[in-house]
Each structure stands twice: as structure tokens, then as C-alpha cells.
Amino acid sequence: MDRSEHIKNLFLHTYEESADAIYRFCFFRVSDKELAEDLVQETFTRSWLYISEGKEVQNMRAFLYQTARNLIIDHFRKKKSGSLDALVDEGVQFEELDMSDSEEHMVDVRYTFEKIQPLLNKLDDTYREVLILRYVEDLGPKEISALLGESENVISVRINRAMTKLRTLAATYTDI
């Protein structure tokens, strides 16, 4: 098998492994199934184009996320700040880092993921993004910081703030 065949197979294998993750990442941010599917398509075709020119990619997974991320940003720019309300950041205390199992993150038992989703959508996009990466995709703060190009501390703080906000929303919405 020659090299180009090999690379092609490798890339398709990567698709099999990562398509769902990229889909989730896109879907939970744009809340639109068809759009998310298109974004997945474009993420992979674009990444392929880059590779097909012989350019080296150190970390394929990160590269895919970054590409997807850029596409999502483009999408929001075109929509002109999107349809999502950003919550006003008022009086949120600086939380202790790494409190994922503490009382702070407990919510009503009736909540399921489907029910949380609309609340997720109400979050500021940067908050939603880290929550998806951290909990839905199970990436560590280190990986996320590498992906987003921001320090681990910034990421940890953001994750905690996001969780607090989400929890607050979950507590105030009564019709579950």
C-alpha cells in the first residue's frame, strides 16, 4: 500500500472515531441538528484538504476540534451574535477550583440531559463550550486549554463558573 493510500485510510479511520464527538461539540453549541451535521462534514473535508497538501498535523483530535470551533465561530459571526442570550455575569463568586463532586453541583433528581439542554443553550457560548468539552466529551482541563489556547487556570475557573450558572438556572426553573 503506498503512502497516500495509507494516509487516506488513516484519515477515514479518524473520521469513524471522531465524527460523533465533533457532532456533539457542534450540536450542543448551535442547537440545530442539520447545521451540526453540515459542520461535521465541513470540519472533515477542510481538515482533509489541509492534510492532503502534505502539511503535518501534530494532534489530529485537537486539529479537528479547532477546525470545528472556527467554523462555529464563523457561523455565529454570520448570524450576528447569534440567537442566544448571554446571561449577565453578576456577583458570581470566584469558586474553588475542581469541585465537581461537591454540593454545588447537585440539582433536582428529575433532570435528564434532554431537560438540561435548553438551559445549556441559555448559557453564554464560552461557558457552554467548556462544559461540553469537559463533561460531555470528557476532556481534561489540560487538553481543553491546549485546544482553546488559554491557560489551565482560566479554563478551570470558567468551568466552575459555568457549572454554577447552569446549576442556578436548574434551580430556578420549576417546570421540569
Add this chain to the structure above:
Amino acid sequence: MKKNLTHILQEGHTHTLSSDKKDALKTHLVAYMNKHPFNAGGVRPIHTSRSIFVLFTGLTRYKYMPIALIIALVLGGGTSYAAEYALPGDTLYPIKINVNEEVRSALAISPEAQAEWDTTRAERRLGEAVTLAAEGKLSAETRTDLQTAFEVHTNQAQTLFAQIEERGRTEEAVIGRTKLEASLQAHSQLLSEVEAEHSDDNTEIGIMLASVQSHIVPVGESVAALAPTVRTMAMMKSDTATENTNEEMSANTGTRTAHDAVTESMVQARMHIASDSLEQVQELFEKFKDDLGTQRVGEVESRIHLAQSAFARGEASFEAKNYAQALASFQETFARSQELRVYITVGARIQQQDADDHEDTVPETEQKNDDSSQIPVNASVGSETDMQSDMDSTTTNEIEIEAHTESDTPDEHDEDNGGLRVHGNLNVDLDI
């Protein structure tokens, strides 16, 4: 009763593409991949974000550069050739390191090319240090800057060599490291010589020298680890006669003894590299003999003989099919030649000792096969021209060029007589 929010979110992981949809997307992807087949060879435009970012960084530090210079750089004049010989303190020195060298960094795609370029950059910094030191102009501040840069490039080169090794390209790593070690040795010797000549004011030279020397051993050791049959420069320096070679060879069980079989073709390749290198050195010697001063001429002549006899031994071993020995001898030839290359060119330069005389010598410390610094740079201003056919326009990299003259915003920049402010990213298409 409560539930952990993190667990709820984790449930989201089950959300996936339907398998039908996933397959449909894959089919589409395969069609796309067939339409854009893998093509690593051939000319291609360079759009790596690294090159853009790096070029941009280089320019923003000199936001108020003279318009003519920016236009020349940006609109196709190529990198500034005149800047190539600049020394720290010269007006064009920032161009040399922040523009010219960065453009060449951007061109180095493979780890091998990057490592080679990092080695060259380390050499340049050392050469500049030696030249300034010889003129008695190596200040503490300049020395710090040059030392830092030299260390960064050397470390980066070493990191890249390790990566190259990881990929199984041992030969390339050995050659690269040998070149680096040789260069360090040569600069170290020159610094010592200059230090001795400036006995009354040589603190900074001494510090620089110490730094260079501290890097020689690790680089040498990394060569030895890769290629236990070769003698590093350190070994050669300790003036061992050839009968010690065998003992050293058996004592040097690096981590890769069993790894690389010494094949005939490997040895042949090394022989060619060694003979090219030796030839280059002889040419350089002819060219710069008159500029070296009698003491250095004598030194160089005897070392050339050592390199030549190593080569002759290599040839003999090769004919006798004693490939390990041949490889070691050609390695020695190569290492000695590389050291001489630097010693001759930098030595000739400092012998001049003329503060104003920068224009004559081409920086021939660099290998002949380096890309010429005359690289046509066609900058496209505006949105990307590529990648249009199958997709919508990407995150556009727009460049705004504001030209301003003295009359604009007089409070900010009174020292300039007009300049160009460059925002955003610069897309550079390079024809290689």
C-alpha cells in the same frame, strides 16, 4: 433528592450521529478525498498559520517602519538581502532576525529542515558574538540577548533531532547533531582565541564561551548515543591515536547498538556527504586564506590534513567492506570539515576587525544548499484566494494597512516620518 449535574452532562455523551447519517457523511467525505488526493510533493502555497503569525509578530514590533521598506517586503521585493550581514546594534539587525530569519523559519516545513535552520540560527548568533567580541563591542546586554537566542535555537534543534530520531530517521539525526556539535566546537575555539586577545576586558566573552561549552557535551553525547561506532569530536580532540578507536567503540554501547545495521548504502551516503563537505572546506580555504592570518592558516592546514586522512581511511575500509569502520571515518571527516567550515569563515571575518566593513563577506558559514535569501514574496492582501470551490469563505484573514504621515495623530508617534501600520494576518504565497 438531588442529582449530580456533572453526571447529567455526561449523559450527553450518548448523543451521536445516527449511523445512517454517519455513513452518508462518510460517503460524501470519500468523494471529496478522491477529488482532492494526497499530494505531498510539488509546489504548493504556504498558508500555515505559523508563517502568518510569525511574520506578523516580526512586523508589529516595528510598527512604524519606513513605508518603502514595508512595501518592498510585502509587495514582492523579497527579504532584505542587505540585512543579512547586520550585527546587533545595526539598524537592519532587527530585520535580519525578525523578518528574514522568520520568513525562512516559515519555509522550513519538515522537522529536518526546521532543525537545520535552527542550527543555522544558533550559528549566526554565535558568529555575531564572536565578531562583536573581536571588535571589543560585546556588551553585557548584547551578550545576554545573543546567548539567550543561541540557547533557544540549540535546544530547539536538539528537540527536533530527538523527534527525527523517534521517526526512525537516525542517519539524519546523527548528521544534524554532528554539524551542530562541530559548529559549537569551532565557535568555542574562536571565542577562546578572542578572549585571550582581549585579556583586559573579556568578562562577557568568558560568559558566552562557558555557555557554548556547556552545550558541546550534551550534543556530543547525543551523537554517540545514536551512533556508537562513531567518535564524537570530544573524542577526536583528546588526541587519541587510531589504536584507541576500537576500545572506544566497544566501550560506547549507546542505546542503539542493535538498532541500525551499518549498510553499504548508508556508508556510501555518508561518504558523499563527507567528501562534499571536505571539498567545500578546501574551496573556502582557498577563498579566505589571505584573510586568516598566519597562525590560523597553519592551524587550518593541519586540520584539513587530518580530515583528508580520515577520508582516505574511510575509503580503504569501504573497499575492504569494513563498513562500521568506514562509517566512523567518514563521520570523522564530516565532523572535522564542518568545524573547519565555521572556523575558516568566522575566523576570516574577525581577522578583518574593521567596524565599518560589513559589506564584503557573504555569510558563508551557512551551507551552500541553504535556500537563497532572495525568496520572492508575493503577499496577497485581503481575503483568502484559496479554498473557494467547495466551501464557503473561511474566517477571513483581512489585512488593513493604514498609512499615516506626520500629520495624523501627532501625539502618538513624533519620532517617525511616516510609516505603515499593519493589522491582521498576512497571507503569503510563496513560489518555491
